[in-house]
Amino acid sequence: MPAERMLPTPEAEDLIALTREIVTKELAPRAAPAEEAAAFPREVFRLLGRAGLLGLPYPEEHGGGGQPYEVYLQVLEEIASVWASVAVGVSVHTLACYPLSAFGDDEQKKQLPDLLGGELLGGYALSEAQAGSDAGALTTRAVRDGEGYRVTGSKAWITHGGEADFYVLFARTSDEGGRGISCFLIEGQLEGLSFGPPERKMGLTGSTTAQLHFDDVAVPAGWRLGAEGQGFPIALSALDSGRLGIAACAVGLAQGALDHAVTYATQREQFGRPIIANQGLSFLLADMAAAVESARAMYLEAARRKDAGLPFSRQASIAKLVATDAAMKVTTDAVQVLGGYGYTRDFPVERYMREAKVMQIFEGTNQIQRMVIGRHLAKAAGH
The missing domain is CATH 1.10.540.10 (Acyl-CoA dehydrogenase/oxidase, N-terminal domain)
Known part of the structure; x- marks a missing residue:
């Protein structure tokens, strides 16, 4: 439903x-x-x-x-x-x-x-092989060259890598740690920009993920967004909203798995009645529904705070944590409800289960979300 x-x-x-x-x-x-x-x-x-x-x-x-x-x-x-x-x-x-x-x-x-407008598709080039959760440690460098910059380095785990028409690129313009990063909007096809082969992933196989390689790529100064050195705050402010996007994706994934599980449980009969009539199974489905609706309520609360102009960083991290953990549990339980059929590709729940796992990893792992939430709590307590 x-x-x-x-x-x-x-x-x-x-x-x-x-x-x-x-x-x-x-x-x-x-x-x-x-x-x-x-x-x-x-x-x-x-x-x-x-x-x-x-x-x-x-x-x-x-x-x-x-x-x-x-x-x-x-x-x-x-x-x-x-x-x-x-x-x-x-x-x-x-x-x-x-x-x-x-x-x-x-x-x-x-x-x-x-x-x-719909004809162009974007990518977000922040992560690197050694700078995923620690985005401030990125090494891709943009060096001043006359009226523009020359960019050298590599980005990893980029959704739409090689497919996007434009990328938001975060590159180091000085050695001042997080304060030395700048943000650029670049075209998807530039001389010196190449792409690695698509990653061979467990799930989300229809979403291309690849490395970006910059070999002395010329980037005009007019493509820089914000001031030089402002890139890290830009990235962090964007990620709060991005985490809400992933929370919503996770809830949708869980809702889809729940729908398939309920449909199967009402149609599959054993011992002369639908298996949903068995209390053990109906309680499992009830827990799945409760997890989905609780996660939805959390991301909507965070979104309404954002829409009202209120701080929502802590709520975004909570929503991402709760929703993606719920998606992993609900999709796993959906496979269980379908039994042997759930383990086959004849039904989509096995795909949903594989796709749910990465939701706990990207846009900041759920361990990182716990760190963010903990820091907010400590700050609120005056520490």
Whole structure:
């Protein structure tokens, strides 16, 4: 059964209805074959873009949808309930547009309609092989060269690596630790920019993840977003919103697994009755439903704080932690509900289970989220 939603406006209700129609008619039939073939669904992102779903939380004057984060995240959840790779891709694209929207100057922001219009797809180039959770330790360097910069180094674990039309790049412009990092918006195809082969992942096989290699790549100074050395605060502020995106994806994944489990349990009969009539199984499904709805409530609380202009960093970390742990548990239990069938590729729950694992890892591992939450608690207590 679809998730029950309390939406703030009739426009938001129409948006969810449109998303469900696209998800049912366009995404659901393509998801399993694309994941099986590890095929990047570029045309699906164009479809979503033309429907206005790639720029929902950005201002209408810049080509966005003008929707609050509360609504955008629920659209993301609807997509993830059928195809997590695409939902994660939408989240990453939205994340990649944030630095330009929040920190670009008036001239730079003229590019926003192109980025949000649906024909272009973004990537977020922050992580490196030795600088994942410790983003301040990155080594990719942008050196001043006349009116621009020359970039050398490598980025790792980049969603849409080699597929994106543009990337937000974080590179070191001085040796001052976190204060020596700057942010750039770069084109996806530049002389000296190359890409590693796609990573061979456990799940999200329809989402290309690859390394980016910069070999003395020329980047004009006008492509820098914000001041030189402002990159680390830009990255951190973007990640709070990105964590909410992953929380919504995780809840959608869990909702999809729950839906399949309930459908199976009502149709599968043993000893003359549906297996959902067995208390042991019905209690398992009840716990799954409680986990999904609790996680949804958490990310919506964080999103409403963001929409109200209130601090939401701690709530974003809690939402990401709770939602992704819930997704791992719910998808595992969905496989159990389906028994032997759940372990086969004839049903999507085994794929959902594989996809749930990475939700606990990217956008900051859940161990990092606990550190962030703990620091907020210590700060609130005056330590």
